[in-house]
Amino acid sequence: MRKIWDIHGGIHPPENKSQSTQTPIGLIDLPDEIILPLNQHVGTPADPIVNIGDSVKKGQVIAEAHGFVSLPVHASTSGEITAIEDRLIPHPSGMSARCIVLKPDMQDEWVALTPIDDFRTKKPGALAELIRNAGIAGMGGAGFPTAVKIQPRGDQRIDTLILNGTECEPYITADDMLMREKAAEVIRGAELLAFILGEPANIIIGIEDNKPEAIAAMSDAAKNAKVEIVSFPTKYPSGGEKQLIQILTGKEVPSGKLPADIGIVLQNIGTAYAAHRAITYGEPLISRVTTIVGESLNIQRNIEVLIGTPMSHVLEQHGFEHDQCARLIVGGPMMGYTMEHLHAPIVKTTNCLLAPTKAELPAPAAQQPCIRCGMCSEACPASLLPQQLFWFSQSEDFDRLHTHNLFDCIECGACAYVCPSNIPLVQYYRASKGAIRQHDEEKRKAEHSRQRFEFRKERIERAAAEKEAQREARKKAAAAARQKQAENAESAAATATPKPETTSPDKTAAKLERALSSAMSRLERAQKQVADALETDDTARTDTLQARLKQAELKVDDAKKRLDAFKQNNSDAKAGVNTIEEQNSASEKLEQSIVQLEKRLATAQQKLAEAVNSGLPTISALEQGVAKIRDKLKNAKEELANINNPETDTSASTDELKSAEAAISKAQTRAAELANMNPADKAVAKIVSLEKRLDKARERLSAAEANNDENLEVFRASVVTLEKKLADAKAKN
């Protein structure tokens, strides 16, 4: 005999279960219309695969699962699709959602089914897939896709499978009747689920001791099976997932975790039955056992009803007296929700329709002040302090609600049931949970926009500082140039050697490179923002962002040109003075940058390919990016070639050194001048300088040809490169 644990709290409301257990599970006539919501489960709604006017057979898939946590929808009977539209669905909020509407042809004709005689011949994964394809969701009320639940993650070792036959809610007897009448099939379902889960050590079916017939039938059916039938004292809410686990195993599911994390999978009796039928007979989930109960009905019983049958049809078939009915409840009186209208359908999770009279469930009494009597905390199965939560809910003290574990409330309603002051406590908790979620979301958004604001501020400040620095640099350079001119004029006769430089060319180059890279990163950011905006369809933002992008592109071009010009001017000069080591290090740097560029090119191309494949709106931006990286790569390679093929003799004489120094100073002056020039002037200057360089290179080449130099090929290549560059520059201009 298995040890039974007790749960904290709990209540004993009037059971009201005998009304609906007097007759066997019945059947009702086919309705005129079947309404099949696309989202009867927890997860993503299914995608319809039929069109209006299509004829479908019973059990045919009419909507496919969309994603992992989703389920298909099957036609409950044969007939014609008459509409795919929003209809009222059973939901606490009274909302409408997309449904497929079917007009039965009254033939009730099945599609071809593929039964499996022995599930043990199949692989567990394949069986789980079949259960998923059968559209089976948790039938106790939550509606979580069963296939997901019985395929735990790799790190979760399942040692216990529990089938929940507790049915602790008053009035509901669907599981009770199912166990009485289909005990053998439920046991087969349990064995099937255990097989899929890899044969856990414990297979337990928990039943409250107020169902002696069900316990007897199940014990009888389980005689030769490795299944334990455990009964325990009746107390609401023993049937809650966490509570039942505690009762049967003594373990608690840690807050915020799943039962599978402690090695337990819990399924409803009805789910096991449906899984068994799905495998053994190949039948998808198109009907379920539902309790139809309440004093405003002439017949109170359980029926096997087609999914999608309108509630109005079900109630009519049971002698519903409309004006007697106080409210229509889907589910039980403790956790069920009310429907304002009758035309919503029965869905996979509808375990009970309760239509009580006013005498049966009178309207709630007026709320009195809380006297903190503590009866609620005595009743709470989660060991919370409901009266404190109530005070904090009223004062919207979210921090205290957190420290008092509001989110561990399972909304079972035991506290509100015992409250002598008739305070609708659960309503307060639901409202507070909603308010907290909204508050957290707003906080997250506010934090996001704060970060964006600060980032923007920082960027603007940085840009301003850069501008200022550039202005300073220009001023200095201009002053230096003026001074030099004056000095040159003075010392023209006296000495030819120029003064040593105040700023080294390396530093200037580095600065220009920095400016370029920051401009590049800004450009990339702008591109990304544009892409994001395009994705979110924010036209206003897209426009401003595109303007910003263009600006950034201009800046990058500008910075690049400046750097190129400087480098080109400098390279001739540098060539004269640089030692071989320096050259090598420069070439190494370039090689590294080429490698990096190639990598970037590869990723950019990959991204582009992905974008093309999935048809994203970012394709053009990505294409531009790829083109740009290619250009850069080409430039870098050319530069490397230039460096590796020195155009000047490295064993330079002192004269040459001097002339090189002069060239450097000239280049620097030119760079400073260039910095002050506008783009058009710059382009012209560039063309001029290129022409000069080309002339020089041609001279060198002819000299080399005359001397039959070993570097002849190199000189030729450089001439070709320069010609190309010149042509480019001219074309651009």
Next chain:
Amino acid sequence: MTFLRITSPHTTRAGTAGSVMQTVIIACTPGLVALTLSFGIGSIINTLLTALFCLAFEAVCLKLRGRPLAFYLKDYSALVTAVLLGLALPPYAPWWIVAVGSFFAIVVAKQMYGGLGFNPFNPAMVGYVVLLISFPVEMTRWTLDIAALPEGIKHPDLLQALTLVFVGADSVLVDGYTAATPLDVLKQNNSLTLDTLYSTEPVFSSARWAGAGWEWVNLAFLAGGVYLLYKKVFTWHAPVAMLLAITLMAALFYDGGSSTSTGSPLFHLLSGATMFGAFFIITDPVSSAVSTRGRLIYGACIGILVFVIRAWGNYPDAIAFAVLLMNFAAPFIDYYTLPRTYGHEKSRSGRVK
């Protein structure tokens, strides 16, 4: 036609806050009967008068606050306060004492804080303490138990009692029916051993275990308390903790019954307002701690305070002071005694960091 739209749960247990209060009032009857049998008709007059004044004050306050009279008067909370105050006052107390006590209990301690459920202090005890501090003579004039009365002296009859209450003590010829309570006698004693004291003092010599009349009154309140426990109006934690704490303290300082002894545990359990306090005062849910652990601490602290004040304080009894002091501490206790919620490894502090 649309149906009622309402969220779950759709059913509640029968009973209202009013019915809880009614049960408390019913549970007070044994105590009231014992008080009457031991000390005469005074306690009944007290209770009727407090009921009159408390309901009147409650009605006036509700009217001033613009609340529906019938709805709030039907919660019986004012009547509970009235009964508790009436039982706590010495019999044959002048009517104006009763009026002042009721005023402070209902108007100041309850309605000014927002009415039922919002009062941080036990209203009846606030009324009692205000009276005890302001009118010590009237408030310490307790009647002798019927068995301990000297020869030829009787408790006042109804007419005499009404005269005492409404006209004054001087105008009535009856006398000699008042004396120090057992707690008083023991407190004043510093020369006799307990055995000698028990045999010489009439309040003890005519008693079975503790003090004449008081032991029966306490047993009657204990019976009422057990009834409330059976009715699940409150849990056992606070009363048991308080009684255990008093027993433990009394046993620690019993001193073998010497002349400086503070009295035996049984004497303390069955004297003064011990049982009345344990089951009817500290169990007031509004002003006490909420969790079971919290109520254990709350009750135990009250028990210790009661004994400390009785033994070494300035007052012979101390329920009211002890309760009010711990009322202050109740929210603090609550923050550190949250129960361990399902799925959590340990209970957390309710304090917001």
